[in-house]
Amino acid sequence: MTRLRVTCSRCGSSAAFTYEEMNCVCGGVRLVEYDLALAAKTLTKQALLHRPASMWRYKELLPVAASEDIVSLGEGWTPLSLLSIAELKLPVDRLWIKREELNPTGSFKARGMSVAVSLLKERGKRTAALASNGNAASALAAYAASAGMDACVFVPEDCPPYIVQECRHYGADTFRVKGLIHDAGQWVEAGRRLFGWSSVSTLKEPGRVEGKKTMGFELAEQLNWQLPSVIVYPTGGGSGVIGMWKAFRELKELRMITGPLPRMVCVQASGCAPLAAAMGKADSGSETPAATGMRVPRPPDLELLVRILREMKGTAVAVTQDEIKDAQRAMGARGISASPEGAATWAGFVSLCEEGWIQPKDRVVLFNTSHAMKYELHCANERTPLLGKLNPIL
């Protein structure tokens, strides 16, 4: 088994592999460590050529010990679409979109939840619970259903109605909570204490970061082990950023990639951009933004996110609701169904090009983390002509 132990990302202290208590006494978050020498024996670039089109192709670097415990709905190995720079007239060398909306349940949250629920299955747990802005809740609902487990999910009351219905469709006990995601989190903590629920809220267990890590592995493999120079990612709790950073470090240790890490850009919503503020970026927005995955006023480990951005020579940027709507339309006009979070990466990308932070030599990847249909849509052309007008030509 390659999974070795958990190590604190802040103070470096190690402990035996655990499913709970991911917070170290120093306040840092613990991350899974692997026996990379053992992993390297079977995880090679050559071996990967023959593996299935699933994120479980990297099984040596995922923490589930027995393959019978893997709960999978076909997540990962999403397309990386190359856009036409000439048509877009963009001042960059290459622009790709990682199509995370094509995952089961329509978002990248499927990756983390596949690992988290597999770990609960391995441990014989019966009830999983979490607080979420929506997409993680519906992903948990689906994976718990597939594993025959119960799920209790808590979302803010303005969570998009379609996502609430989706959770119920998969059979989860679904609660809308007054307030924001951390208010929802209090219900999960109470259920954990009173009923022994397993919390799979952000950074409360080891699986979700590990699952999201596969986005980094896929980028490297799909680009023939040449990383892009810039990654633009919509950031809320930050486990995707932590996961990709961890992925690149593991690939470096395995000598599967060389050279500098991509510059990571975290995009947030104006009015709730704690990471942008911590990076010294001004945000003039004062209104609480709409319910999206980026609306997380208190990320569980802001200090780690800042450290990662500094190490990756990255930055953070806050974009407005109107910029997000425009970007959604721009992506829709190119055949890509982008959620507000996915569209925020486009908006952030455009503003960093204008600022000169992204330069003509850069090779850029935007993460479209979910698709538009789960939210209110912003259409390019709001007018629908009456069919009657066509009668003369029929």
Ligand SMILES: Cc1ncc(COP(=O)(O)O)c(C=O)c1O
């Ligand atoms: C579509 C979407 N994008 C991005 C995020 C933020 O992801 P992370 O928690 O990795 O920062 C979320 C979280 O809910 C989300 O639903």
Ligand SMILES: [Zn+2]
């Ligand atoms: Zn510590």
